[in-house]
Amino acid sequence: MFISKTLLQNSWAELRRMLMLLGPRRKAYFVGLIGDSMVHGSISIALAFVFKSLLDFADKGDRSDFYQSIMIVSGTFLTIALISPIFSYIYMSVVKKTMVELRTRLYEHLGDLPARYFEERHSGDLISRTTSDVQTMEKVYVEHVKSVLTDIFTLIGSVVSMYILDWRFAIVLTLLGGAGIAANTAFAGPLRQTGEKLQGQMGRMTERLTDILAGLQVMKMFRLHSIVTGKYDEANERVADLTLEQGHRSGLLEAVNFLINFLSFGGILVIGILLYAQGILELGTLAAIVQLQMSVTMIFLQLGSVVSLMQSSLAGAARVFEVLEEPAEKERFASREEEAGLRSDAMLEFQDIGFAYEPDAPVLGGFELAVKPGQVAALVGASGSGKSTVFKLLLGFYETQRGAIGIAGKPMSAYTLAEIRSMIAYVPQDAYLFEGTIEDNIRLGKPDASQEELVDAAKAAFAHDFISELPEGYATMVGERGAKLSGGQRQRIAIARALLKNAPVLLLDEATSALDNESEYWVQQALQRLMQNRTVLVIAHRLTTVQDADMICVMERGKVVEQGNHTELLNRRGVYAGLYEYQFDRDKEYAAI
Numbered sequence: 001m002f003i004s005k006t007l008l009q010n011s012w013a014e015l016r017r018m019l020m021l022l023g024p025r026r027k028a029y030f031v032g033l034i035g036d037s038m039v040h041g042s043i044s045i046a047l048a049f050v051f052k053s054l055l056d057f058a059d060k061g062d063r064s065d066f067y068q069s070i071m072i073v074s075g076t077f078l079t080i081a082l083i084s085p086i087f088s089y090i091y092m093s094v095v096k097k098t099m100v101e102l103r104t105r106l107y108e109h110l111g112d113l114p115a116r117y118f119e120e121r122h123s124g125d126l127i128s129r130t131t132s133d134v135q136t137m138e139k140v141y142v143e144h145v146k147s148v149l150t151d152i153f154t155l156i157g158s159v160v161s162m163y164i165l166d167w168r169f170a171i172v173l174t175l176l177g178g179a180g181i182a183a184n185t186a187f188a189g190p191l192r193q194t195g196e197k198l199q200g201q202m203g204r205m206t207e208r209l210t211d212i213l214a215g216l217q218v219m220k221m222f223r224l225h226s227i228v229t230g231k232y233d234e235a236n237e238r239v240a241d242l243t244l245e246q247g248h249r250s251g252l253l254e255a256v257n258f259l260i261n262f263l264s265f266g267g268i269l270v271i272g273i274l275l276y277a278q279g280i281l282e283l284g285t286l287a288a289i290v291q292l293q294m295s296v297t298m299i300f301l302q303l304g305s306v307v308s309l310m311q312s313s314l315a316g317a318a319r320v321f322e323v324l325e326e327p328a329e330k331e332r333f334a335s336r337e338e339e340a341g342l343r344s345d346a347m348l349e350f351q352d353i354g355f356a357y358e359p360d361a362p363v364l365g366g367f368e369l370a371v372k373p374g375q376v377a378a379l380v381g382a383s384g385s386g387k388s389t390v391f392k393l394l395l396g397f398y399e400t401q402r403g404a405i406g407i408a409g410k411p412m413s414a415y416t417l418a419e420i421r422s423m424i425a426y427v428p429q430d431a432y433l434f435e436g437t438i439e440d441n442i443r444l445g446k447p448d449a450s451q452e453e454l455v456d457a458a459k460a461a462f463a464h465d466f467i468s469e470l471p472e473g474y475a476t477m478v479g480e481r482g483a484k485l486s487g488g489q490r491q492r493i494a495i496a497r498a499l500l501k502n503a504p505v506l507l508l509d510e511a512t513s514a515l516d517n518e519s520e521y522w523v524q525q526a527l528q529r530l531m532q533n534r535t536v537l538v539i540a541h542r543l544t545t546v547q548d549a550d551m552i553c554v555m556e557r558g559k560v561v562e563q564g565n566h567t568e569l570l571n572r573r574g575v576y577a578g579l580y581e582y583q584f585d586r587d588k589e590y591a592a593i
């Protein structure tokens with residue numbers, strides 16, 4: 001019972017939040033919705049009085065009853081035909097506008113969320129929240145709330161009409177209505193619980209599906225088809241089980257509703273006929289009571305599925321609100337005492353950095369580095385030693401727990417995160433290309449760049465020639481993640497993008513995936529251009545990059561264990577010399593193959 005009460009409170013809270021989301025249009029929504037629901041709710045009430053008039057006419061031959069019923073029927077249906085579309089247009093347009101705004105707000109908010117949020121969640125779950133969960137919210141606005149309101153108006157109208165017709169039947173109807181509401185309330189909690197599980201599981205199913213699509217090549221290469229699709233099937237079966245569970249519960253609720261209403265309908269019919277036979281009740285009144293009872297029965301028969309669907313949709317709304325409530329990335333980091341001792345001559349400086357993603361699992365412990373303007377510093381070290389983490393800290397994706405980071409002599413807290421990112425061009429290992437043309441992708445580096453600037457950047461990145469050879473040149477669509485281009489071409493486009501950005505600091509994560517010799521040559525040439533006159537921090541995998549760097553930092557378990565240029569470090573015969581010899585031998589072996 002406790003669970004059910006809490007879940008019901010949650011449902012109510014979500015419904016209120018959804019109504020708040022309508023903003024100043026809330027009044028128009030209610031006018032449209034209440035108007036439409038009242039119009040629809042009045043049909044069965046009007047019909048009851050029509051039956052009464054018709055049967056009174058048949059029973060007593062009073063023509064005025066007959067004309068009256070014709071007038072009621074014509075009036076009701078004419079009103080419905082004229083007014084209902086107007087009301088429905090009013091609330092539908094409010095809902096459509098609200099949904100457009102909600103989607104925009106959601107996507108904008110996703111863009112404002114910190115990197116940690118995305119690293120901790122599966123993209124499939126977010127896709128499910130922003131698509132199917134948002135769709136279920138629309139259903140709450142246009143279908144579920146309207147059904148409930150129409151039912152409430154029909155119920156109130158029926159009870160009031162029943163009191164007008166015969167108070168004894170009205171009391172019976174009120175009691176049975178109360179029993180029906182109690183039964184539906186008791187079922188709402190468990191239905192909400194299943195709804196929550198179902199929406200969550202739908203999210204998991206989308207996660208599996210995105211895994212299948214994103215990892216298609218790996219899946220084929222390692223023949224993982226049965227394992228990966230097996231996981232999807234598992235999630236799919238769980239969805240089917242939960243849907244069945246939901247169907248079972250709502251079926252049970254419908255059966256309870258049916259029983260309550262069958263008893264009341266049968267009871268009213270039998271007692272009514274007996275009273276009519278004894279001359280206590282008029283035929284018209286009996287017909288009207290039976291009609292009203294039938295419409296109440298219909299309400300309760302439908303109420304089970306409305307409650308069930310609404311609970312499921314509200315669970316979806318809760319998942320959308322969770323995303324909206326997630327705190328956005330800070331504008332700027334707070335300043336700290338440690339920042340006081342930063343050097344003024346370094347473009348990039350890391351002082352005694354301590355950082356952990358998870359408590360008790362330190363990734364960086366006392367990381368130190370200073371790079372002067374125009375210098376190239378290479379980070380080398382075993383996998384997991386913390387190289388990429390250094391980049392993430394500099395980009396402000398995460399905040400350090402100890403130490404200070406300086407950019408151009410000032411602490412990170414002196415800049416907004418947007419300012420920091422505008423000073424940095426980042427070229428990751430596998431640069432992401434967005435759906436669109438080659439030009440669109442390069443232009444991301446500087447959206448207001450002139451055509452000449454754009455072409456110059458492509459030329460400097462040694463990309464112009466291959467782009468010009470394509471039938472549609474710069475207007476060539478790159479395909480999903482740049483699938484229509486080769487690896488080397490993708491990298492050169494990413495380099496052109498970074499060149500166009502023309503930021504003073506370059507973070508470069510060298511690609512480890514092998515390119516053919518020619519491609520590799522052009523990418524290297526493009527990178528050399530990009531590195532000119534910039535302060536560069538590079539996660540280096542290539543011997544050439546390492547040898548040419550002004551400074552090499554060898555990282556081990558989050559610390560710089562050796563630092564110097566290539567010759568200095570080789571002479572020291574330490575960790576770097578070992579790494580270098582190993583890589584040198586390996587490259588010779590590859591060359592021999």
Ligand SMILES: Nc1ncnc2c1ncn2[C@@H]1O[C@H](COP(=O)(O)OP(=O)(O)OP(=O)(O)O)[C@@H](O)[C@H]1O
Nearest residue numbers: 119357358363381382383384385386387388389390
């Ligand atoms: N988002 C994250 N949450 C938790 N731990 C993480 C996260 N990202 C990285 N780590 C952990 O931090 C450590 C350092 O990772 P990092 O990616 O910085 O290493 P790296 O030196 O760049 O490795 P590689 O050369 O393989 O890319 C690893 O143990 C990794 O498991």
